[in-house]
Amino acid sequence: MSGANVRNLILILGDQLSPDMSSLVDASTDDVVLMCEVMEEAQYVRHHPKKIAFLFSAMRHFAGELRASGRTVRYVRLEDEGNSGSFGAEVGRAVSELRPDRVIVTEPGEFRVREMMDGWQRAFNVPVEIRDDGRFLCSRCEFEAFAGGRRQLRMETFYRDMRLKTGLLMEGDKPAGGRWNFDADNRKPATLDLFSQPRKGFEPDAITAEVLELVGRRFGAHFGRLEGFDFAVTREQAETLRDRFMADHLPRFGERQDAMLSGDPVLSHSLLSFYLNAGLLDPLDLCRRAEVAYLAGDAPLNAVEGFIRQIIGWREYIRGVYWLKMPDYREMNFLEADRALPDFYWTGETRMACLRQLSRRRETMPMRTISSG
Numbered sequence: 001m002s003g004a005n006v007r008n009l010i011l012i013l014g015d016q017l018s019p020d021m022s023s024l025v026d027a028s029t030d031d032v033v034l035m036c037e038v039m040e041e042a043q044y045v046r047h048h049p050k051k052i053a054f055l056f057s058a059m060r061h062f063a064g065e066l067r068a069s070g071r072t073v074r075y076v077r078l079e080d081e082g083n084s085g086s087f088g089a090e091v092g093r094a095v096s097e098l099r100p101d102r103v104i105v106t107e108p109g110e111f112r113v114r115e116m117m118d119g120w121q122r123a124f125n126v127p128v129e130i131r132d133d134g135r136f137l138c139s140r141c142e143f144e145a146f147a148g149g150r151r152q153l154r155m156e157t158f159y160r161d162m163r164l165k166t167g168l169l170m171e172g173d174k175p176a177g178g179r180w181n182f183d184a185d186n187r188k189p190a191t192l193d194l195f196s197q198p199r200k201g202f203e204p205d206a207i208t209a210e211v212l213e214l215v216g217r218r219f220g221a222h223f224g225r226l227e228g229f230d231f232a233v234t235r236e237q238a239e240t241l242r243d244r245f246m247a248d249h250l251p252r253f254g255e256r257q258d259a260m261l262s263g264d265p266v267l268s269h270s271l272l273s274f275y276l277n278a279g280l281l282d283p284l285d286l287c288r289r290a291e292v293a294y295l296a297g298d299a300p301l302n303a304v305e306g307f308i309r310q311i312i313g314w315r316e317y318i319r320g321v322y323w324l325k326m327p328d329y330r331e332m333n334f335l336e337a338d339r340a341l342p343d344f345y346w347t348g349e350t351r352m353a354c355l356r357q358l359s360r361r362r363e364t365m366p367m368r369t370i371s372s373g
Contacts, residue, residue: 006032009100011091013113014041014055016106017062017235018279019069022131023106029070034094035063036076040086044112048224048362049215050231051274057204057211057233058278064207065235074098078214088116088123095124103128109277109319111326136319137162137284137312143320153321156181159313168287168308169294169301176294181309182302199266200244201230202237223346225364231274238275245270246289251299253307270307283311 007030010023014037027033037059042052056078063075076083076090084090091103103121107130108114114130121128132139138146138158146161147153160180163169169176204212208229216226232238249270275281287308293299322329344350348359 005030006098006100007102008032009034009091009094009098009103011035011087011103011105012062013087013105013108014059015109015278016133017058018135018282019065020134020282021106021279022134023104027071029072031072032094032098032100033063033066033071033073034076034091035059035073036083036087036090037078038076038083038086038090039078042078042219046222047219049219049222049226050224050229052219052222053208053211053215053226053229054231054233054274055278056215057208057231058280060207060211061234078218087113088120091120092124095126100126102126104131105129106131106133109133111323111330135279135283136316137166138316138320140320140323143316143324147320147324155313155317158317158320159309162312162316166284166287166312168291168312169305176305177301182305183309185302186306199271202232204229205233208233223363228364232280235280238272238280241275242270242272242281242286242289245272246293246299250290250293250303250307253299253303276311283315287311 007028010027010031010033012021012023012033012035037056063073066073074094082093084093095103103126105117108117117128117130146158163175163180164173212226212229232241253269272281272286276283276286290299290304290307294301294304345355345359348356350356
């Protein structure tokens with residue numbers, strides 16, 4: 001496509017893998033979608049190799065999904081000739097070559113990336129439109145309004161507001177079951193019969209196999225191993241895992257939500273947060289499906305309320321606090337932690353059983369659970 005034909009250059013980040021992104025809602029055939037694998041993002045912290053592999057593979061699959069729907073996609077792979085290694089430089093290179101009328105992007109999830117984007121219009125001499133991320137149910141402006149004038153921020157207060165806003169688990173203006181929060185019912189200890197059904201993932205396809213080879217070669221020094229990679233990397237696969245969780249694990253999720261059991265690191269957690277955060281699953285849709293399970297009698301209220309609370313409560317609340325308090329937030333150190341993590345945190349060579357199991361499991365499975373999943 002020649003530069004004269006490009007209306008908008010639309011940047012899609014690695015955690016924005018949804019056709020419903022605000023940056024894509026009015027996209028046309030005159031637009032070019034830019035996606036790029038860049039070393040700066042893969043290495044600004046030493047991500048687990050499986051996380052990098054998941055994101056690169058999911059990005060490549062999503063690019064294929066966009067092309068199949070008629071979109072023009074400019075996809076820059078990590079080892080492509082000319083890859084400049086950063087979002088900003090790749091946007092600049094695309095602007096120089098394609099001469100778009102405008103750059104459009106959905107706001108990022110990190111302040112440091114937003115700081116980069118805020119300088120692009122001046123740097124590239126092209127209008128840059130940064131749109132709200134509609135995947136979140138509470139916008140940054142709405143959270144600022146919630147927080148304004150309050151002496152203390154409490155997640156529970158925010159959560160109740162979100163229940164009222166969405167209508168989830170509501171009976172008129174009252175909470176289902178007469179209580180907003182069933183957390184007190186969800187603290188039973190683990191028992192030996194608590195082992196969950198084995199989780200079945202997906203065999204890597206050719207795209208994922210290529211990514212695994214790349215990540216193993218370029219990021220082999222990072223903590224963690226690639227062996228056993230079985231993540232969902234497409235929307236269809238993520239929806240399959242969603243449906244399995246709703247049918248097989250949601251009913252058991254509630255009462256032992258905080259339990260830990262030696263030999264079973266996942267119990268009844270959903271393991272869906274990777275897919276939720278990357279855009280392969282929709283948060284409100286997840287909550288609606290859980291609510292339907294409760295209304296149909298397929299899952300108890302305490303399990304469903306606990307699951308929904310983690311998504312429209314904690315997930316939304318922590319995001320709101322993050323943006324409200326940045327950039328000062330990154331310099332806060334409430335616990336006054338100033339020492340490096342000890343070696344046994346990484347090796348698992350310790351008599352502390354919980355830490356030992358967590359360390360050894362984390363080497364093969366990066367943390368992919370929110371409290372709900």
